[in-house]
Amino acid sequence: MWLFFTITLLLSCLGMLVLLWLKRYELRTGRMFFAGARPRLGEFFSRTLVWVEYALPALLAHAAKRLWRAARVLAHRTVAWVVVGTETLLERGLQVLRHKTDAPRQGGEASPFLREVAEHKKILRGGQDDGQPE
Secondary structure, eight states, rough: OOOHHHHHHHHHHHHHHHHHHHHHHHHHOOTTTTTTTHHHHHHHHHHHHIIIIIIIHHHHHHHHHHHHHHHHHHHHHHHHHHHHHHHHHHOOOOHHHHHTOOOOOOOSSHHHHHHHHHHHHHHTTTTTTOHHHH
């Protein structure tokens, strides 16, 4: 790895020396290298710099906002799925427990709170009635 960095440093120094020699030659003789291409290159690099300074950060900010929104939606749906799955597992466990213990069924009326909970569960499930006693 050190060999790569050493060669890169030497090539960079050599390139800098060539640029300094060319600039000195231009200043002494008054003759410019690539005089016709310099305005076009200047315009190209100016447009590129404007794009890098303004357009690219705006695109990255927009992408970051979309990614954040998608992550929030995914997290919300995942938590909702886990909650519903946990509730389903708990209901199945309760059914198994009732079946194993042969708990006596009381024919009495459910409390208003339990009726309200059952109605809310029906709304959450989209009005599906699974036929389970409440």
